Amino acid sequence: xxxxxxxxxxxxxxxxxxxxxxxxxxxxxxxxxxxxxxxxxxxxxxxxxxxxxxxxxxxxxxxxxxxxxxxxxxxxxxxxxxxxxxxxxxxxxxxxxxxxxxxxxxxxxxxxxxxxxxxxxxxxxxxxxxxxxxxxxxxxxxxxxxxxxxxxxxxxxxxxxxxxxxxxxxxxxxxxxxxxxxxxxxxxxxxxxxxxxxxxxxxxxxxxxxxxxxxxxxxxxxxxxxxxxxxxxxxxxxxxxxxxxxxxxxxxxxxxxxx
Numbered sequence: 001x002x003x004x005x006x007x008x009x010x011x012x013x014x015x016x017x018x019x020x021x022x023x024x025x026x027x028x029x030x031x032x033x034x035x036x037x038x039x040x041x042x043x044x045x046x047x048x049x050x051x052x053x054x055x056x057x058x059x060x061x062x063x064x065x066x067x068x069x070x071x072x073x074x075x076x077x078x079x080x081x082x083x084x085x086x087x088x089x090x091x092x093x094x095x096x097x098x099x100x101x102x103x104x105x106x107x108x109x110x111x112x113x114x115x116x117x118x119x120x121x122x123x124x125x126x127x128x129x130x131x132x133x134x135x136x137x138x139x140x141x142x143x144x145x146x147x148x149x150x151x152x153x154x155x156x157x158x159x160x161x162x163x164x165x166x167x168x169x170x171x172x173x174x175x176x177x178x179x180x181x182x183x184x185x186x187x188x189x190x191x192x193x194x195x196x197x198x199x200x201x202x203x204x205x206x207x208x209x210x211x212x213x214x215x216x217x218x219x220x221x222x223x224x225x226x227x228x229x230x231x232x233x234x235x236x237x238x239x240x241x242x243x244x245x246x247x248x249x250x251x252x253x254x255x256x257x258x259x
Contacts (some may be wrong), residue, residue, distance in 0.1 A: 014039035018153065019047060020081045037157035038182035041189040044149035051076040051149075052142035069132035072141065073125065076149070084241075087234015088124060089117030094231070095224045104224055105167060108231050124238050131245035135252050144248035147197030151206065151238035154190020154214055155214050156233055157183045163218045166227035198248055206247045213239050 013036035014022045054075030058068040076122045077085065096116030098104030107114070135141045157178040178186075194203040214236065221232050 010036035010039045011042060014148045015043045015046065018043035018083065019079050021046065021079065034157075034160065034176045034178040035182060037178040038161060038185035038189075040153040040156055041094050041150040041186055041193065044151075044153040046194070047079050048142070048145040048149035050079045052138065052146045055132070055141045055145075056138040057234065058155055065136045066129075066133040069129050069141070072127055072132055072145070076145075082141060084234040085121060085124065087231040088120050088238040089113050089230040091229075091235035092116040092120035095220070101225050103133040105229075108225075108229060120235075126244045130246050131242075132251035134249045140248070140252060143197040145246055147193050147206070147248065148241045148244035150193035151190040151210065151244050152237045154186045154188075154193070155210055155240055156237060157186040159171050159214055159218065159228060159233065159236055164226075164229040166221070166225040166229050166232075194244070198244075198251060202247050202251045206244050209247065213243060 009032075013032050015023045016020055016034055017036075018040055051072040055068045055072035058071050059065065063071075082194045090110075090113075093110075093116045094104040094108035095113040097114055098107050132141055132144065135144055161180070161183050191203065191207065194206050198206060217232065217236050217239065218228075219227050225232075
């Protein structure tokens with residue numbers, strides 16, 4: 001059982017890692033991140049709330065949902081510092097552009113972005129923007145954003161625990177394996193966000209999709225580079241976020257069609 005001070009410390013570590021909110025510098029001991037990984041979904045909720053507010057303001061001023069959705073996405077990018085988008089782009093470049101394990105890992109460490117990374121980001125932005133724009137109302141957008149950002153980070157501790165690091169000196173290796181309790185708590189917080197934001201049926205669908213995405217990413221990263229890295233975690237977060245938002249948009253369409 002964590003003490004109140006320990007819980008507060010874990011929250012600060014997770015928020016400092018996942019966002020640019022001024023909660024203090026990230027601890028130099030990266031093993032703290034594994035222990036605090038249960039709080040990553042909480043950090044995701046803060047990102048989602050910022051995006052929801054950024055959507056509501058232009059919508060309230062009469063701006064079209066498509067433009068308001070772009071503002072919401074921009075707000076989430078600003079608050080996270082494009083952390084997960086960077087991981088998605090690096091992973092796409094490495095997996096798509098390298099011909100050996102060593103070359104793939106070298107590409108992923110290169111700060112420059114290539115064609116595969118650009119294309120991956122375009123797809124990510126287009127799908128998330130389209131899903132948010134189709135939801136239209138601020139309440140539906142807020143619910144979808146919370147479900148997506150919380151659940152997408154809720155799957156990361158399990159991936160960190162069960163998929164070995166690809167290299168001995170990267171973020172994944174430094175952080176180590178999260179305790180089983182952190183994995184369970186993060187997953188439960190993510191599931192709760194899906195249930196509250198999307199409803200029970202969509203929660204089941206989204207959970208199944210996230211499980212498939214996680215299993216596929218574990219298989220793919222094993223074949224490509226022999227394990228996971230911080231960039232792979234970012235790519236997984238982006239994939240999960242896209243899937244949940246698409247489920248929310250599909251549910252909205254079904255409700256509208258039967259109204």
